[in-house]
Amino acid sequence: MTTFPMGPALLFCPGDRPERFGKAAERADAVILDLEDAVAPRDKDAARKNLIAADLDPERTIVRVNPLGTEDFERDLAALQQTPYRTVMLAKAEDGPAVARALAGFTVVALLETALGVVRAAEIASTENVAALMWGAEDLLASLGGESSRSQDGTYRSVAVQARSTVLLAAGAFGKGAIDSIYGNIPDIEGLEAEARDAVASGFAAKACIHPGQVAAVRAAYMPDPADVTYAEQVLAEAKHHGGVFSFRGQMIDGPLLKQAEQTLRRA
Known part of the structure; x- marks a missing residue:
């Protein structure tokens, strides 16, 4: 799993709700201050002022800006230049x-949520200042009609599964982090847990949340079982005594399995 340092639970917070900024930052591994979809057009200027006034940890803050080529993007960028925040989530990249x-x-999280963005996932992942890719399901389906x-x-649906896989593979191919999309059914914690477990097993470095109540489920999914941590420690210790493939507890251990053990310890 490619490491994205701000994960695993990233929490969106509307830019026009400054009273929530601190709480969101406290509850999640990183907060995404949203200047795009979560903010009505009439409130965007106020959201930018809130961003400028915000006092959050820049190392744990991402700012989602409006798409390139829009006036709102230019205004977002002008506001960003007045802040210490340098990690940007670009909508509809x-x-x-x-x-x-x-x-x-800026360090960029490219949000791929249109058909063109997903088709160009590899090109975008290869961009030097892009640190991670995220995919967005509903905007993608809307772009397809x-x-x-x-x-x-x-x-x-199958098209969403393909898009999710495409973004994950593109991120992995270029050593970038991959962030899984939000789970919109807020009361369905069981469904969120299952999707988050699949995300970590597949290689997503983080998952985005839209409600503070989702954070614990995502964190739990990314935290390995203590028995798995112990096994990883032991198999890596045993590997030091072997130059190649070896047998451990009846299983043949090779390079990919050792990498999985290392990833388990990183998550722990």
Whole structure:
């Protein structure tokens, strides 16, 4: 699993609700101050003023800005320049070179939530100042003319599964972090837990949350079982006595299994 240092639980917070900024930062591993979809057009200027006035840890703060090519993006960028925050989540990212030019000097989380953005996932992941990719399900389906990313049983439709996998593979190919999309059904903690467990098992470095009540479930999913931690420690210790493939507790251990053990210890 590629490491994204701010994870595993990232919590969105609307930029027009400054009274929530501190609480969101306290409850999650990082807060995403949202200047885009969570803020009505009439409130965006107020949200930018809130951003400038905010007193949060820059190492644990991400600012989601509006898409490139919009007036709101330019205004967001002007506000950002007046703050210490240098990690930006770019909504509807679609063009790697344009990201590099427009956000030079910033660490970028590229949010791929359109068909074009997903198709160009590898190009965007290869962009130098892009540190991570995230995918967005509902905006993606809207860009395709679809109605919903999930079936009635709550599972993703096949096109959403493909997009999720595409973004994860592109991030991994270029050594960047991958962030799993939000789980919109807030009361369904059991469904969130299952999706978060799949995210960590698949290689996502973090998962985004839209409610403080989701943070604990995501953290629990990313925390390995104590028995798995003990096993990882023991198998890595045993590996020091072998030059290649070896047998441990009846299982053949090779390079990929040792990497998995290392990842387990990193999550712990």
